Amino acid sequence: MSGGGLLVYSDSNPPKRTLTADGQETKKKKVVVLGSGWGGYSFLSYLNNPNYDVQVVSPRNFFLFTPLLPSVTNGTVEARSIVEPIRGLMRKKGFEYTEAECVKIDASNKKILCRSKDASKDAKEFNMDYDILVVAVGAKPNTFNTPGVEENAHFLKEAEDALKIRQSVINSFERASLPDLTEEERKKILHFVVVGGGPTGVEFSAELHDFLVEDVAKIYPKVQEFTRITLLEAGDHILNMFDKRITAFAEEKFQRDGIDLKTKNMVVGVTADEISTKEIATGKIVSEPYGMVVWSTGIGIRPVIKEFMHQIGQGQRRVLATDEWLRVEGCDSVYALGDTATINQRRVMEDIAAIFSKADKGETGTLNKKEFKSVVKDICQRYPQVELYLKKKKLRNIANLLKSANGDDTKVNIETFKQALSEVDTQMKNLPATAQVASQQGKYLAKCFNKMEKCEKKPEGPLRFRGEGRHRFQPFRYRHFGSFAPDWVSIGHSSQWLWYSVYASKLVSWRTRSLVVSDWVRRFIFGRDSSSI
């Protein structure tokens, strides 16, 4: 079948077979993994079950170590140093890889439609069956439909983006160094605007500033005085997901470094020459000329996932919802992890209510202290996230809240309890879209798959509240190991090397580790490469 210049093939991979203990031949279950990022790569690295025929589909034939992506934009590290080719892992594990993008998930027929990466008219489309689908396609940059952003701004999400930014920065300096330009023209070309005061925008601004101070001063001394970095943020502060001290430190440092930080300013449009912002307090719109804009205001859902959500009755949601076992709600045999999905917290609350009323026997809506303790134990078993924060001495906060709400801590009311949980709990909010979460989810899911057969027979999870028996597995438990905070948040350059070694230890292979370390050494000795190739 063919259509619109695209050739469509049916699934060309016949199912693989395996031998059971008694010598019988059985068909292996086909696990299709979408994505080779933090979630997908981690899943594949830990997956070790010979009963699965694993097929990976991703338009990117490498894993990308995103925390060092901002360092690629100024040439501190090379793009090749922070990527790990996927083929090596495929060979080692005996998995198959197809360089393509999934364009449609047909959950009712357990099929996906893929398109080869080739953007030309020779692009191929083909179907692929699955028994189990693991969706780890990440997210796309969110423009909030701001006019002109797609056309005029750079994003910083992929290795190619970082390389384009690097070229664009160097080209800006070369253009600004041309003869016969007015001062205004040079100022415009060298006005770098970063939109979004989250970790990526902040880190990029800091990397750009380092480049201007450490290298541009030597390479382009004549135009250095015309450079300006503006960081625009719609909220009151930058890095508002971090501790207030980090925010304050970053804001002060930017002020010292001469980075023009404009908070409470929302971008309303970007043309080829100007960026327009609205001052939130006054509603006043101001337009400024710029040379280059980097857009980093968070992430949005990929079109393939949006369409899939409509199909399975999740059309009203913002993000694809899973349960705590990472199973996508509303369909069978599909798991989702990383930035593309979130664990549905509404169900968590419903289940807590169910546990509560079970203990309460549905009569009074209140429990005594002993009953309350057993309820908390049940909830903790089912919801490790809750346990995690109860352990952080938040239990005392709950007790206090209950006491103040009830005036009596011997009886606990379900509504007050639910309210108390939502007030004090940070762990139960949606998990952040970070590499830490995605890689832990990948590891968790692989470990579940590794013991699938054993746990089918002997479940290890907590009792179900909907339906009988036990769950096969323990639910996913996120462990926060601190933030990969921007390296410059560490106090100055002396401790920068400490961050560097932390990054180096997190890089996935000895090959990438040695490449990154040699990039750092090269930069230390020779400075950054300022060529625009």
Ligand code: FAD
């Ligand atoms: P990704 O890692 O984005 O992987 C998605 C994969 O799916 C890719 O291989 C992609 O090619 C593939 N894909 C896309 N579409 C399709 C499709 N249709 N079909 C098949 N495959 C598809 N997090 C931290 O914890 N610490 C940090 O310091 C940090 N720094 C960051 C810096 C930058 C510049 C950026 C952009 C992100 C940073 N993050 C950081 C966030 C972190 O990178 C993400 O949370 C993480 O990548 C999410 O992992 P994922 O597997 O969900 O998605």
